[in-house]
Structures are given as C-alpha cells and as structure tokens.
Amino acid sequence: MRAFVTVGSTKFDDLVQHSLTEEVLLSLRNEGYTSLGVQCGNSNFEFASVVADGSEHALERAGVSVEVWKFKPSLEGEFDKADLVISHAGAGTILDVLRKGKRLIVVPNETLLDNHQSELAIALEEKGHLKSSTVTGLAQVIEDVHKVNLTPFPPFDGHKFAGILDETMGFL
Amino acid sequence: MEMFYLSLFLVSVTTIALRLYAILPRPTKRVSAITKEGDKATCSLSVFLGSGGHTSELLAMISGLDFHRYQPRIYYVSEGDTLSANKAIALEKSKASAGGSTQVHETSSPSSATAFVPERSSSTSESEDVLPYTIVVIPRARRVHQSLLTTPATALVSLFWCQYHVSLSSVFRPKTNPSKPTRDEATSVLILNGPGTCLTLCLAVYVNKFFALPSPVIIYIESFARVKSLSLSGKLIRPLVDRFIVQWPQLLQDVKMAEYHGWLV
Numbered sequence: 001m002r003a004f005v006t007v008g009s010t011k012f013d014d015l016v017q018h019s020l021t022e023e024v025l026l027s028l029r030n031e032g033y034t035s036l037g038v039q040c041g042n043s044n045f046e047f048a049s050v051v052a053d054g055s056e057h058a059l060e061r062a063g064v065s066v067e068v069w070k071f072k073p074s075l076e077g078e079f080d081k082a083d084l085v086i087s088h089a090g091a092g093t094i095l096d097v098l099r100k101g102k103r104l105i106v107v108p109n110e111t112l113l114d115n116h117q118s119e120l121a122i123a124l125e126e127k128g129h130l131k132s133s134t135v136t137g138l139a140q141v142i143e144d145v146h147k148v149n150l151t152p153f154p155p156f157d158g159h160k161f162a163g164i165l166d167e168t169m170g171f172l
Numbered sequence: 173m174e175m176f177y178l179s180l181f182l183v184s185v186t187t188i189a190l191r192l193y194a195i196l197p198r199p200t201k202r203v204s205a206i207t208k209e210g211d212k213a214t215c216s217l218s219v220f221l222g223s224g225g226h227t228s229e230l231l232a233m234i235s236g237l238d239f240h241r242y243q244p245r246i247y248y249v250s251e252g253d254t255l256s257a258n259k260a261i262a263l264e265k266s267k268a269s270a271g272g273s274t275q276v277h278e279t280s281s282p283s284s285a286t287a288f289v290p291e292r293s294s295s296t297s298e299s300e301d302v303l304p305y306t307i308v309v310i311p312r313a314r315r316v317h318q319s320l321l322t323t324p325a326t327a328l329v330s331l332f333w334c335q336y337h338v339s340l341s342s343v344f345r346p347k348t349n350p351s352k353p354t355r356d357e358a359t360s361v362l363i364l365n366g367p368g369t370c371l372t373l374c375l376a377v378y379v380n381k382f383f384a385l386p387s388p389v390i391i392y393i394e395s396f397a398r399v400k401s402l403s404l405s406g407k408l409i410r411p412l413v414d415r416f417i418v419q420w421p422q423l424l425q426d427v428k429m430a431e432y433h434g435w436l437v
Contacts, residue, residue: 091397092225095437119399123420154435158236161393161436168389168415169215169361171241 002035003028004082006075008090011042012109014135015088020046025062027139028084031146037078038068084145086138089117094124098153104130105141129153195381197414197429216360217242218338218388220310220370221249221256229395230365231263232437239267242361244304248337250369251312264305308337313372327372334376338362339385360388364413365395366405374412394418394430396437402427 005019018024019038028036040051047068050057056069072078076096079085085097089108097104106125108118121132128151133141166172219234221227239245247260313327362377364370370392380387390413394406399420402410410416410427418430419437 090225091395092228095228095396116398116401116403119401120397123399123422156232156437158233160236160433161233162236162238164415164417164433164436165237165242165361165363165391168391169359171213171215 001031001033001083002037002081003033003084003086004037004039004078005086006039006078006093007041007043007088008039008093009041009071010088010090010109011044012088012107013044014111015086015107015109015138016040016043017045018135018138019086020061020066020068022062023139024142025064025066027142029063031084031142033084034064036064036066037082038066039072039075039078040068040070042070084142086142089121089132091117091120094120094130098124098129099156101152103145103150105138105145106130106132107135107138108132110134127151191382195378196411213359214241214243216244216246216388217363218246218248218360218373219363220365220373221247221253221260222365222367222370223250223253223256225395225397226366227253227256227259229393229437230363231259233393234363235263235267244306246337247305247307248310248334248373249307251309257307257309260305260307310334310369310372313369330369331372331375334372335379338373338376338387339380360386362388362390363393364390364409365393366403368405370405371409374409378412389414391415391417393436394423396420396435398423 005016007015016038019036025036040048047057047059051068051070054070056067058065058067060066075093079097079100079102082102084103084105085093086105086107087093087097089106094104094106106121108121110118118132121130124130125132128148130150131141131145131148163172217234217237219230221230234242245264247257249256249260311326311330311333313330314323315326318326362373364374374390377387377390392406392409392413392415394402394417396419398406398418400422402418402423406416410429416427416430417436418424418427418432419435421432424430424432
C-alpha cells in the first residue's frame with residue numbers, strides 16, 4: 001500500500017519533517033504501507049536543499065521506500081495511486097481526495113494566524129468524512145484511521161447550483 | 173451665499189442617500205426575470221474567477237448549468253491569472269464537446285500556466301453549436317509592493333475599467349439569435365465568490381444601478397472552506413448582493429439574509 005503526504009503550495013515544515021520520522025514511518029509500516037510519496041512544496045526540512053532544484057529524492061527508512069519532491073503540475077495521479085492521503089487543510093485538496101473516496105488525514109497548520117482551515121477540517125471530521133490530527137499526534141491517528149469506517153463523501157451535484165440560478169433568473 | 177452652498181450640499185447628500193437606499197437589495201424582493209418567455213430565453217452570465225480555490229469552486233458550480241440558456245458568458249480574471257483563464261477555457265471546451273448539456277464536468281485539471289490569454293476570445297454564435305464566451309482581464313487594483321500613495325489611482329482605474337465592461341455587457345449586449353426574446357436588464361447575472369477584487373465588479377454594478385442603467389442580478393457564494401465565519405469579502409459584499417449563499421448551516425445564525433442549500437461544490 002502507498003501513502004501520500006501533500007502540503008500543496010504552502011510551507012509546512014513541521015508536517016513534512018515529522019512525516020519522515022521513524023515514529024510515523026513505523027506506524028505506516030504497521031498498517032501495511034511500503035511506499036510513501038511526500039510533496040513538500042516550499043517547506044524547509046532535512047532534504048529541502050536536495051530537492052530545491054525540482055528533482056526527486058528517494059530514500060529507504062523504517063522499511064518504507066520514500067520519494068520526496070516539491071511540486072508536480074497535477075496531484076491527481078498521486079491521489080489515485082495512494083491508499084491514504086495526509087494533507088494540510090487546504091479546501092481544494094480535501095475536496096479532491098474525498099471525491100476520490102480515499103482515506104484522508106488532515107493536519108491543519110497551527111502556525112497560521114487565520115484558522116478557518118482547521119474549522120473546515122473539524123467540521124468534516126464531525127461528519128465522519130476524515131480524521132484530523134496535530135503534527136505530533138500523526139502516528140496515532142494513522143493507526144486510528146484504519147480502525148474506523150469513514151463516511152463516504154457525497155459526489156458533486158451540479159443540479160443544485162443550476163436549480164438556484166434557474167429559480168433566480170425565472171427559468172423555473 | 174454660504175447658506176445656498178450648504179443647502180445645495182445637504183440636498184445632494186440626501187438625494188444620493190435616498191438613491192442608495194432605493195437600490196439596495198430588499199429581503200422580500202424576489203428576483204424573477206424571464207417568467208413569460210420560459211426556456212426560450214437566454215440569460216447573460218458573468219463570473220469573476222478569483223484564482224486558486226475561488227476559481228475551482230466557481231467553475232465547479234457553473235459546470236452544472238445549461239450553457240445554451242446562460243449565454244453569452246463572460247469570465248473576468250485578474251491580470252496575470254493565466255491559470256484561471258485556462259481553466260475557464262477548459263470548461264468551455266468540455267461543455268462544447270458535450271453539446272452544452274447540463275452534464276457535470278471535472279474542472280480540477282490545471283492546464284499549463286504559460287498559455288496565451290486573449291483579451292477577447294469571444295466567438296459569436298453563428299451556429300447553435302458554438303458557445304459564445306469572453307475572457308476579460310481586469311487590471312489589478314493594487315500591485316504587490318505598490319506604494320499606498322498611488323493605490324487610489326490604480327484602484328480607480330480598475331473600478332472604471334470594470335464599470336465600462338459591466339455597462340458594455342449589459343447595455344450593448346449583442347443578440348446571439350434575433351428570434352429570441354429581447355433580453356431586458358434583469359436577464360443578466362453576475363456570480364461572485366471572492367476574494368476582494370470581486371468587490372470592484374460589485375461596485376461597478378452599483379454605479380449602473382445608481383443611474384438606473386441596466387444592471388445584472390448579483391449572487392455571492394461563500395467558500396466551502398468557510399464554516400463558522402465569513403471571509404472579509406463576504407462580510408463587505410453581503411448587504412450589496414441579491415442572493416448571499418453560504419455552504420455551512422452554522423453561518424446562518426449570524427448572517428442576516430444568508431441562504432443555505434447544501435454543498436454546491
């Protein structure tokens with residue numbers, strides 16, 4: 001199985017660095033994961049200088065083969081390949097991953113002043129669609145997320161907005 | 173003489189205040205534009221693509237619309253936001269290949285950010301299959317690192333520019349099909365979902381409203397990411413729009429006139 005860590009276009013040093021610790025990698029290994037992709041964005045961490053030129057860095061740690069890189073034009077393929085996605089709380093990533101029916105752990109960046117992103121993570125966790133975690137609690141949540149049945153996220157329904165607009169403009 | 177100028181000033185202020193009060197949306201006012209013509213009529217659609225998540229959410233919402241009904245379409249993008257422009261073009265292409273039906277499309281595939289963005293990539297609808305749309309680039313109200321001293325000037329340029337396009341699109345909108353009913357002022361709609369720049373378009377519409385010129389219905393949709401508190405643009409724009417839609421019911425408690433219809437993205 002494969003896990004994927006993404007921070008989008010943000011800089012989230014703690015999440016990227018912590019994902020590469022023995023603690024988190026062992027927790028993934030225990031759940032049956034043998035590979036991990038890490039999209040580190042602009043984060044500063046132990047391999048930041050190695051991937052600075054846009055290259056990919058591969059390593060083997062705690063029985064998990066890890067690839068680290070900064071950006072790709074689209075993460076869709078990465079979401080498809082992954083069985084578990086660990087992400088910063090970006091709304092776009094949350095929607096994309098949940099719509100693909102993938103297990104999702106969201107780690108809000110608590111160093112940001114505007115915490116409306118963690119509000120979204122908490123609200124979706126209350127509805128059972130995902131698990132939210134702190135950076136330090138990640139190993140435990142990786143274990144927890146495999147014990148619960150997450151609620152499937154409803155598919156996109158284009159008729160809802162069309163209905164609102166048709167009603168407003170007198171088409172209905 | 174001073175008394176004369178004072179009364180002139182007071183009369184002007186009162187007149188402007190009354191006019192502004194008269195054009196603000198009423199909670200009871202139902203917007204209903206094309207009741208008689210039914211589905212034969214078309215409605216012009218303008219949207220502002222505010223980049224990133226704003227663009228994704230807005231394009232997802234309009235992907236479910238009947239594009240034969242909502243035409244012509246205008247996509248406003250900020251100067252330099254080629255990614256949003258490309259996403260709009262991608263949506264138009266996928267809708268055109270699907271025959272402009274109400275089919276739902278994925279809008280998440282970001283295309284290359286280097287592509288050329290035409291000022292007007294409009295195609296007038298000669299045949300039924302060509303879906304008319306235009307991408308209009310808005311000059312920035314304030315550039316990054318621009319001095320605060322010159323900001324009012326560039327912001328005004330941006331506002332006048334928007335005003336010009338809003339008026340142009342609602343007053344001199346070309347008929348796509350002469351056999352269709354003449355579209356009156358209410359048969360155009362402007363959809364906004366932030367961020368701040370969308371206020372410029374809203375203000376431009378208000379300049380039209382102030383002078384009783386044709387102006388579109390304005391709908392604002394707060395982001396899916398806003399659960400407990402409105403965004404700044406949401407807070408500012410709320411009293412000015414005809415419909416204010418939120419995507420989490422928690423927001424209904426504090427926000428007057430807000431509507432909730434579930435998740436729209």
